[in-house]
Amino acid sequence: MNSNYYEILGVANTASPEEIKKAYRQLCRELHPDVAGSNPDAEDRIKDVNRAYQVLSDPGKRQQYDLGSDPLGPSGGGFDGGFGFSGGAGGFADLFDTLFTAAAGGGSVRGPASRRARGRDVLEALTLDLPEVVFGTSRDLNVPTYVRCEACDGSCCAPGTSPRTCGTCNGRGMVSRVVRSLLGDMRTASPCPACQGFGTVIDQPCAECAGNGRIRARQTVSLNVPAGVGSGTRLRVGGRGEAGTGGGPSGDLYVDISVRPHPDFVRDGDDLHCTLQIPMTAAALGATLSVATLDGERELSIAPGTQWGHVVSLDGLGVGRGGGPRGDLKVSIDAQVPDPSDDAERDLLRQLAQLRGEERPEARLAHTGAGGVFSRLRDRLSGR
Numbered sequence: 001m002n003s004n005y006y007e008i009l010g011v012a013n014t015a016s017p018e019e020i021k022k023a024y025r026q027l028c029r030e031l032h033p034d035v036a037g038s039n040p041d042a043e044d045r046i047k048d049v050n051r052a053y054q055v056l057s058d059p060g061k062r063q064q065y066d067l068g069s070d071p072l073g074p075s076g077g078g079f080d081g082g083f084g085f086s087g088g089a090g091g092f093a094d095l096f097d098t099l100f101t102a103a104a105g106g107g108s109v110r111g112p113a114s115r116r117a118r119g120r121d122v123l124e125a126l127t128l129d130l131p132e133v134v135f136g137t138s139r140d141l142n143v144p145t146y147v148r149c150e151a152c153d154g155s156c157c158a159p160g161t162s163p164r165t166c167g168t169c170n171g172r173g174m175v176s177r178v179v180r181s182l183l184g185d186m187r188t189a190s191p192c193p194a195c196q197g198f199g200t201v202i203d204q205p206c207a208e209c210a211g212n213g214r215i216r217a218r219q220t221v222s223l224n225v226p227a228g229v230g231s232g233t234r235l236r237v238g239g240r241g242e243a244g245t246g247g248g249p250s251g252d253l254y255v256d257i258s259v260r261p262h263p264d265f266v267r268d269g270d271d272l273h274c275t276l277q278i279p280m281t282a283a284a285l286g287a288t289l290s291v292a293t294l295d296g297e298r299e300l301s302i303a304p305g306t307q308w309g310h311v312v313s314l315d316g317l318g319v320g321r322g323g324g325p326r327g328d329l330k331v332s333i334d335a336q337v338p339d340p341s342d343d344a345e346r347d348l349l350r351q352l353a354q355l356r357g358e359e360r361p362e363a364r365l366a367h368t369g370a371g372g373v374f375s376r377l378r379d380r381l382s383g384r
């Protein structure tokens, strides 16, 4: 066994801490079991390399070593105790993992795969009526999904049993083999076929879930729909998707909202629109009318001489998003032209026409271009 720590790491006596660290990492990579294979020589070298690095990476111990004494004591004695090397299941793999984790920051260790896996997200569709969107609502959804197996609490094992360490891979989850190639013999690692890479074997799977740790079931989820959502809104309920396998965390539940068209009201952003049919006489003389809004009956004042298409706003009766201030209800007036049903009505209308000098009516084109009431209304209501 080489006891010159500088030679073991392949650095000069004057090497900087960075050079020592770099050499150590390089050796760790070279001595990785996937590269070097699990042989006693490599294992011994790893012990030496680790011992050398323990001393040379610590300024105090390095100084002591440079002065001629080994801070770790006689070679071979201090390592196991000092490093907490257990020698239990996995043995060499554990040692290597410790080494490599220390060198690489923990990201590159290939250990056994976990049976615990996060469940998938679930996507549901929900159709709402307009009032539910305006005021917000809550719904109980009955979602087909996976739930954690109660019999084994997700452990996958029959009650009273537990997984045993896989004898084929000693719990590593990986087995290595030699492949002949043009470049020579290459050692490759692949998931252990005996345990599917889990490192453990379940001899008695839970009968309820067939060893999956979860079962198919319908789950009732209370969904809180905030005011102001619309068609295309996707709501998320964290942790209410499919339960994970092996006791893993659940995915999320997503709910895509669509809104049924309402017979009377059309939504435009935060505003609602409706059309109110009133008699021509009310439009001409003015009136106070009752309108059935989503908030109940509301009074609406029509000024004398109100024209067709005129819009009256009922403020605050629209949609409020996320508890914010509500938009308005825009009521456009549709004055109904009378269809005289008898001579008396016809005579009255003729008298009115006479009074207004409209017996020979003149027609003129109304301005319907951009900005006019009619065009604004048309733009708002088309295609929404």
Ligand SMILES: [Zn+2]
Pocket: 149, 150, 151, 152, 153, 154, 155, 156, 157, 206, 207, 208, 209, 210, 211, 212, 213, 214
């Ligand atoms: Zn079970």
Ligand SMILES: [Zn+2]
Pocket: 166, 167, 168, 169, 170, 171, 172, 173, 174, 192, 193, 194, 195, 196, 197, 198, 199, 200
């Ligand atoms: Zn195995």
